[in-house]
Amino acid sequence: MTIGAGDDAVDLSFEGVARDEVADVVAQLMRPSSGIWLKLNEGECPAWIRALTEQLDALSLIEETDCGIDSVTSETEHAGALCAQVGRRLAVVVEKRLAMYRDVLAAVQQMLANEAFDREQATTAFPFSNEPDGPFTNNFALQALHFQFAYARRNAPELLLAWRRVLDEVFRHVGWHPSTAAKDASHDSFHSVASLDPTDLQTYLLSFAHFVEIAPLRVGKRVTSAQTGDSSEPCSGLALAARAERLLLKALDDLGSNVYAAAALASDEITPLVKGLYVEQYHVTDRFVEILGPLLSRRLKRNLRTRLFRYFQEEYGHEAFELATCVALGMHEADVRASVPLPLTALYIDAYTVLAHRLPTAFFTSIMVTEGLRDQHSPVHEHIAALVERAVHAGDIVAKHGETNDELNHPSLSRLFLADIPHVTAADQRYSLEAALFMLEVNMRQLESVAFFYGDQTQIRFHGLHEGRRPLEV
Template structure:
C-alpha cells in the first residue's frame, strides 16, 4: 500500500470550522474547536491561506504538490491531512452516479428481454417468492432440486449474490417486478462499497438465464449414478468424484468446441481470443473463491492448506492477461466488456460454495484445476494451425506451474484433512460436483455457439449480444 498523501484526493478541501488568532504570530485551528496552535512569522497570510483552502475550488490546491516539502503551507496542510482535516469533495463514485448506472442497466435488461419476446410472469413470480425467502433457503436445498437447469441456475445465482453482490439481489427484484408489470418503488438498493458496473454484469447473467429458461435444454446429460450409502473419508470422496467425473465425460456428446479449436475455419480466431478472455476472467476471480473458505474457523492444518492455496494462486491472472494482450485485447477492453454468463456463474457458484458448503467447494475445486491426468486442451489445440503458435506461452507457463504445485490433486489434499463425512454431506458434495462439472462443460461449449455458429466477436458489451 502507498501512504495517503494529498495527491490521493480528487478534489480536497479543509474541514476547519475554528480559526482564531490568539496573539502576535499565533493562531489556533480545528474542526469545531481549538485542536492545533500554530506559530508563524507570516501569521495573517497563513490564516488567509487556510481560509482559502476551505474551498475545494481554490487554485492553491493545484500548486501545493509543487511546493517544497519544508514549505510552511505545504508542511501545515500535510500535518492537517495526517490529522484528518483534509476531506474529499468529489468522490470518484457518487451514489447518484451508481443510481444512474443501475437505472441504465435495468433499462438495458428490460429492453433485451422485450426484444427477445420474453413473457413468463409465472417464472418471475416464482423467483420473486424465492428472493423473499432467500434467508430461509440453503444452497444444498437448491442443489437437490430437479427441473429446468436454467431455473436452478437462477436460484443458485440469487443465493450467490447474497454473498458476492447483495445489491444485485434487489436489482433482480426490480427487474422481475417490472417484467410482471408491477412498479417496484419499495425495494431500495444499498450500494455501500459495491460498484454498479458489477451489478450490471450480474443483471446480464439473470437476463441470459431468463431467456434460456424459455428454451429446450439440448445439452442435458444425465449423470451416471454415484451410490453413496455409508459414511466415508474425505479423500475417498475426492477420488470417487474424480472417477465419477471422468465417467460422466464419456457420456457427453463430442465437443464441438474442441473440434473447432483443432481446425481452421471462420470464427476460430475469435473463439481462441474469447476462450482466453474467459480464462482470464475466471483466473482473475479465482483467489476470491478461496478467500471465504479461509475466513472460516477451520482446523489448523486445513486453514494452513487453504492459505497456501491462496498464496499459490495469487497473481496467476497475469499469465492469462499476457496471452489476451498477445491476442490483441487490452486490459481496459476486457474489464469494460460483459464476461460470458457461464464464466460469471462458475465464479459466483464457487464463491458461494466456499462460503456455505466447504466440503462441496473443496470437492469441486479440481474441476477448474483439471482432473488428474488431463491436459489443457485450450493451450494444445489453440496453438495448432496458428500463425503465431507461441502467443500463449505465458498460459503454458501457468499450466506448467499448476502442475508443479500439484493443483490437480487439490481436492484430495484438502479433503484428506476433513476426516469422515456423513452420507448427507457426501451427497451435497456430489450434487455440487455434478452441477459444476456440467456447468464447466457448458461454459466452453457455449463459446462455440457464440463465436463459430453466431460469428460473434471475441468480447461483447451488450446484454442483448448473449441472447439475440
C-alpha cells in the same frame, strides 16, 4: 493561530506567514466555490497554503461537500439507467411469451425477496434436488440464479437492489406483477448500488437477464443427472473422491462432445474463438484466489490447511499468464481488463465461491472439474495449446503456465484434499456429488457460451453493453 472556540478549538502553527493572511486563506477554504480550491488542484498556490490544507485534513477539518453527493447521485443515476436498459431488453423477450415466463418471474422474485430461502436450501440437499416437482426441478437456469443470489447476499448485497430494479422494469413494461411482488427499493437505498464497480454491475445485470431468459426454455434445463441418493452410510474422503471420479467420467461420456470442442478442433488458426477462451480464462483466474477465501479461515486439520495455503500461493498471480497470452495474441491489455465476463463465466466463479463457504467436501470434490481428472487428456486443450505455441511470443507463456500446473500435480489435488478428511456423512456425500455434477455442467455450458459468443466473429469483440460491445443473446 486558533480556529474555533472551547472544546472545538484547534491550533495551527506557521512561521513566516502573517496571521491575518492565514485567516484570510482559511476563510476562502470555507467556501466550496472559492477559486482557491481550483488553484490548489492545479498546483498554483504557495507551498504554505498546501501545508495549511494538509494540517486541516490531518485534523479532519476538510469534508466532502455537495459536489461529493452530486458524484454519488450521478453514479446512482448511471446504475439506474443500466438496470433500466437491461430490464427493457429482458422485457422485450418476456412480452412475446408472457404466459411461459409468469412462473419463472414469480419464482425469481420470491428468491430475491426471501433470504431464508437460500439458508434453507444451503442446509438441506443440493439446491432443489429434493423437490419432486415445481419450477426449480431439473432447471439449470434457476439453480444458477440460486448460486448467484447466495453469492451476492454474502459478497455484494447491493446487487439484490439492482436485480429488483431490473425485475420492476420488466413488470412495468409487460403490465403484469406477481401477487408477491415487493415494492421498488427506495431511492436512498438504491444509492448503495453506486458503490459497485461498473464492470461488476454490468456483469451481474447481464448474467441475471441471461438466466431468467433461458429458464423456461429447453436450453435452461439440467442435462446432467445421476443417482446420488443411494449414499446412506458415512465414508472416507478418499472413498468420496473415487466415487466422484467414476460419476464424472460417466457423465462426460453421456454428454459427449460439445460445440466448443468441435469448433476448436476444426480450426487451424488463431481465431476469435481461441482468443475468447483466453479472455474468459483470464476472468476466472483473476478471481480464483477469492474462491479459496472462505476455506482459508476454517479450522481444518493442520495438514489440510497447509495444503490449502500452498494451493492459494500456487494460484495467486496466474491471471498474469492468461493476460500475457491475450496480449501476445494481439489484444490490448486495457480492453481485456475492462471486458465483461460471459454469464457462465461469472456463474463458474460464484458457484465455486459459494461451495467453498458452504461445504469443504463439496468444493474439494468439484475442483476435479477445473483442475482435470487424473490420467485424462484433453485433445481440445492440446490442439489449442499447439496453435497458440506457434503464435509470436505466446508459446513460452502458455507452456510455462501448463508446466506450472503439471509440476504442482493439480489433477490430483481433489484426492489430496479429500485424503485429509476421514469422515464424510451420507448427506454431505450426496451434496458433494451433486455439486460436482453441477459444476461439470457449468463448465460444459461455459465452453459452449464461448463458442456461441466468439465463434462467429471475424475480429474479436468483447462482451458488454457499451463501446461497440454486445451482450450474450440466446
